Amino acid sequence: MTIEGFSGINGSFQDRVHALLSQQVRDWDLARNNYSGLKRVMRRPLDKPEDADFYVQCNPARIRSSAAKVDARSIRERPCFLCEKHLPAQQRWVEFGREYLILVNPFPIFPRHLTIPVRTHEDQLIAGRMDDMLQLAKALEDFVVFYNGPRCGASAPDHFHFQAGNKGFLPVERMRQDAGKLLRQNDHVDIRAMEQYHRRIIMLRSSDKQALAGCFEQIYDFLKPLQPDQPEPMLNILAGYHAPEWQVLVLPRKEHRPWQFHAQGDEQVMLSPASVDLGGVLVTPREKDYARMDLALMEDIFAQVCIDAANWDDLLNELVHKKP
Numbered sequence: 001m002t003i004e005g006f007s008g009i010n011g012s013f014q015d016r017v018h019a020l021l022s023q024q025v026r027d028w029d030l031a032r033n034n035y036s037g038l039k040r041v042m043r044r045p046l047d048k049p050e051d052a053d054f055y056v057q058c059n060p061a062r063i064r065s066s067a068a069k070v071d072a073r074s075i076r077e078r079p080c081f082l083c084e085k086h087l088p089a090q091q092r093w094v095e096f097g098r099e100y101l102i103l104v105n106p107f108p109i110f111p112r113h114l115t116i117p118v119r120t121h122e123d124q125l126i127a128g129r130m131d132d133m134l135q136l137a138k139a140l141e142d143f144v145v146f147y148n149g150p151r152c153g154a155s156a157p158d159h160f161h162f163q164a165g166n167k168g169f170l171p172v173e174r175m176r177q178d179a180g181k182l183l184r185q186n187d188h189v190d191i192r193a194m195e196q197y198h199r200r201i202i203m204l205r206s207s208d209k210q211a212l213a214g215c216f217e218q219i220y221d222f223l224k225p226l227q228p229d230q231p232e233p234m235l236n237i238l239a240g241y242h243a244p245e246w247q248v249l250v251l252p253r254k255e256h257r258p259w260q261f262h263a264q265g266d267e268q269v270m271l272s273p274a275s276v277d278l279g280g281v282l283v284t285p286r287e288k289d290y291a292r293m294d295l296a297l298m299e300d301i302f303a304q305v306c307i308d309a310a311n312w313d314d315l316l317n318e319l320v321h322k323k324p
């Protein structure tokens, strides 16, 4: 099986990525079917009829990801689908630096959905990669780049990857900056806290990449000892570049999946919360979960998986009083 890199056309890096998307959706059956299927998926608002903050999407093609077995044994026993040697023959890519491949996600949630693995098979751990994330967000200005921790929605916890989806899709992007509580503001970084239906978000804004990465490190270092059994503090991150600033949303977590995910029969809800769900589009592969989702169930799920109130208050306190 020969896989060639996609050379793209002349123009900006992002133009090459858009060209890759067009080529893959045109020439690769799986991508074509799933991207055209996306136009027919059901979606409805949960909290208000217009400009809602939360939607539910019924997306049957995502069953593979929502129900992914990510225990150590299942992971060991399957071929890694993000390693180059196992990529489908039709998959093309654009290289980002020496380390990353930009791939079209053939099981999309967004009308433009990318998976961005590193070229070596190594664990999903964010430490030391925030700078890469910010560089990607700047190079892909039409996209929001996001990270799902190994127990926070990543279906390949053994192979480091980001994802990206076109801007304008996730309601959380529209969240007004002044809606949050200002924790700290200086020449470099504006730090705010937002809370809605037990979804707790730290919003960082800055045009200084290093200062942002430093702030993220402070959050990471505070959370790490709270979960000594985890390889990293559980979290989801979304980053977008709006010249001249980045906006980074950090969502600390305490659980991988709600109890309903593991339930049997009627009580089961197939929703494995990750960046996209917490960003305001709850993805359910099954129609019955789509039909029953409402604000109360959503809030119950968020309360189970997001950081709890006591640790959240301590984190905010830390961010107000200690400079990194």
Ligand SMILES: [Zn+2]
Binding pocket: 080, 081, 082, 083, 120, 121, 122, 158, 159
């Ligand atoms: Zn791999």
